[in-house]
Amino acid sequence: MARKSLITGSLALLLFVPQAWASESVQEQRHDLMETAKDAAKAIGGMLKGEQPFDAAVAMESFSTWENVAAKAGDLFPEGSETGYDTEAKETIWTDREGFDVELETFSMAVTNAAMAAPQNVEELKAAAGPVFDACKSCHEGYRVEDQN
Amino acid sequence: MGRSIKWLLAGGLVLAFVFWPLTQPVYLSLADLPDHRADPVNGEQIFIAGGCTSCHGDRLEGGQELKSDFGTFFVPNISPDPDTGIGDWSDLDLVNAMMLGSSPGGLHYYPSFPYTSYTRMKVQDIIDLKAWLDTLEPVDNPVKPHDLGFPWSVRRAVGLWKMLYLEQGPVVPGTGSDPVYERGRYLVEGAGHCGECHTPRGILGGLQDARWLAGGPNPDGEGSVPNITSHKNGLGSWSEADIAYYLESGFTPDFDTVGGSMVKVQEHIAQLPESDRKAIAAYLKSIPALP
Numbered sequence: 001m002a003r004k005s006l007i008t009g010s011l012a013l014l015l016f017v018p019q020a021w022a023s024e025s026v027q028e029q030r031h032d033l034m035e036t037a038k039d040a041a042k043a044i045g046g047m048l049k050g051e052q053p054f055d056a057a058v059a060m061e062s063f064s065t066w067e068n069v070a071a072k073a074g075d076l077f078p079e080g081s082e083t084g085y086d087t088e089a090k091e092t093i094w095t096d097r098e099g100f101d102v103e104l105e106t107f108s109m110a111v112t113n114a115a116m117a118a119p120q121n122v123e124e125l126k127a128a129a130g131p132v133f134d135a136c137k138s139c140h141e142g143y144r145v146e147d148q149n
Numbered sequence: 150m151g152r153s154i155k156w157l158l159a160g161g162l163v164l165a166f167v168f169w170p171l172t173q174p175v176y177l178s179l180a181d182l183p184d185h186r187a188d189p190v191n192g193e194q195i196f197i198a199g200g201c202t203s204c205h206g207d208r209l210e211g212g213q214e215l216k217s218d219f220g221t222f223f224v225p226n227i228s229p230d231p232d233t234g235i236g237d238w239s240d241l242d243l244v245n246a247m248m249l250g251s252s253p254g255g256l257h258y259y260p261s262f263p264y265t266s267y268t269r270m271k272v273q274d275i276i277d278l279k280a281w282l283d284t285l286e287p288v289d290n291p292v293k294p295h296d297l298g299f300p301w302s303v304r305r306a307v308g309l310w311k312m313l314y315l316e317q318g319p320v321v322p323g324t325g326s327d328p329v330y331e332r333g334r335y336l337v338e339g340a341g342h343c344g345e346c347h348t349p350r351g352i353l354g355g356l357q358d359a360r361w362l363a364g365g366p367n368p369d370g371e372g373s374v375p376n377i378t379s380h381k382n383g384l385g386s387w388s389e390a391d392i393a394y395y396l397e398s399g400f401t402p403d404f405d406t407v408g409g410s411m412v413k414v415q416e417h418i419a420q421l422p423e424s425d426r427k428a429i430a431a432y433l434k435s436i437p438a439l440p
Contacts, residue, residue: 039404042404045398051390133399136406137399137407144408146371
């Protein structure tokens with residue numbers, strides 16, 4: 001009996017999950033994706049600032065999160081998603097798609113390089129993560145609007 | 150910018166003429182300069198801290214438009230070109246421009262050139278800065294005159310304004326004994342001119358020292374500039390390490406990125422030594438916390 005409900009339960013979940021994905025707007029998805037980029041950056045920043053001890057595995061985990069961001073972000077800014085869900089996406093993404101793609105490519109390369117460097121101490125981590133951080137900043141400068149604090 | 154202000158200004162203008170001798174630009178003379186051998190290496194640090202390129206352009210070529218309530222300023226060429234830049238200036242000319250807002254031709258500069266902060270710099274540092282500027286490439290680029298409405302177009306009236314707002318002393322009186330704090334103060338109140346954006350202005354455009362670094366409306370239009378005192382509305386939850394790291398990397402403690410007009414400032418401060426960023430952080434954490 002217990003097993004049966006477990007099975008129906010997971011079946012229901014299987015059915016439910018794709019639907020949950022489908023009902024989430026791209027604006028929401030890219031927001032959530034960027035939040036993962038942020039959390040990954042936080043983990044690395046904590047080590048760079050000396051708040052957390054260096055941990056090579058944590059660094060690699062952040063790199064792999066960023067690889068996921070780099071792989072997915074390109075598809076999450078389709079025409080028609082310029083507004084909605086309090087998006088901070090700037091209209092330049094759609095008026096200058098090429099520039100945006102270059103930013104994304106630069107980011108993606110920086111992440112790949114960082115992962116290949118596989119840093120073993122804080123100094124190496126700083127050198128590896130630096131270009132990634134620069135890529136986050138650079139893309140935001142051109143393609144994200146300021147939040148008006 | 151209502152009618153009352155126009156009247157206030159017209160009044161100010163009358164006063165400016167009444168007090169003609171008082172509104173005369175003030176100058177230092179050669180005898181006031183210290184005996185100092187210029188050091189362009191230090192000059193480059195001062196140049197970076199002062200963020201001159203933020204307004205004058207990467208090659209100091211000028212020509213950028215600065216829009217304000219008073220009209221449009223066209224930022225001058227300060228590259229060492231003798232005809233269209235400041236190539237023929239002496240050390241003394243630069244000291245008078247940056248510390249007293251007075252031009253070699255006997256006129257007042259407008260405070261859109263942030264000499265209200267630079268006035269707190271050391272004369273030696275400005276002489277070093279001049280030596281650094283002289284090593285840069287001259288750019289031949291004539292810049293048109295400012296486009297300002299009356300009465301702002303009358304430079305003489307700036308003399309009165311300066312009497313009210315040009316002060317050389319430290320903004321936050323305090324512990325002259327701690328060299329780290331003093332270095333931070335020098336960078337924030339002087340060369341770094343942080344107050345020019347982070348301190349709200351009164352109706353005549355002067356900084357309100359009582360609200361020092363407490364944030365306010367953005368002078369270039371949209372949104373606001375954050376409070377950077379250690380109040381909870383400001384940097385209360387930031388550690389000194391957080392502040393230094395933000396200035397180095399452009400990431401807040403929450404790992405959001407720096408934006409807006411702060412980007413250039415951050416990129417400049419990132420080029421200074423780590424000890425300077427720590428000094429700025431120590432200063433910001435020590436000054437009065439304002440809501």
